[in-house]
Amino acid sequence: MIKTGDTLPEVTFSLRKDGISSNPTTADIFAGKKVVVFAVPGAFTPTCSEAHLPGYVSLFDKFQAKGIDSVVCTSVNDAFVMAAWGDAHNAEHLIMLADGGAEFASAIGLAKQTATFGGLRSVRYAMLVDDGVVKVLNIEAPGKFEVSTAEMMLALV
Known part of the structure; x- marks a missing residue:
């Protein structure tokens, strides 16, 4: 599993x-x-749509003010779903990256098999990356939404 100090x-x-x-x-x-x-585990899912993505959308300007070049959302969905989800949440300033085959989630050791939820998905996490190197990594415990919130990450950048 990826950790602080590792290169993506x-x-x-x-x-x-x-x-x-x-x-x-x-x-x-x-x-x-x-x-x-x-x-996020999946676009258009309850916690992801009601809290996780909206938090980053609403705080985008504050991230920029702290020197963040980009805010990226990734999920094991296709690019069309990610674009539609971003459009539905006014996330035009975010980069909505599709990890359709879970290659990224798997490569960093943060993929999980969910079976009935859609198979292989990403765990919920947030990280600060500087020039490809992980500086902060906050991985949520199963079923939790505490350490990967936009507010938590804003306090850490």
Whole structure:
């Protein structure tokens, strides 16, 4: 499992923004940038839609004021779902990265098998990444939403 001080592994994501599909890599997203990234088990799910994503949307300006270049949301969903979910929550300032095959979640050791919830998914977490290196990593205990909130991460950047 990834830990503070580790460099993120190189993977390719899917992204759909403004009707255009692309496949940015870890380097494209994180190299030379200070990024807050948070992961959710699934788009359009209750805690993710009612609290996790909205918190980062509402505090985006405060993250920028603290020198954060990007706020990234990732989930094991396809790029079309991530784009639609972002649109539904006015998340146009966030990068809604699709980890459709759970390659990123698996590479960092934060994938979990959920069976009836959709198979392999990401655990809920948030991290501060500076030039590809993990500076802060907050992983939620199963069923919890405490340490990966936007408020918690804002206090740590």
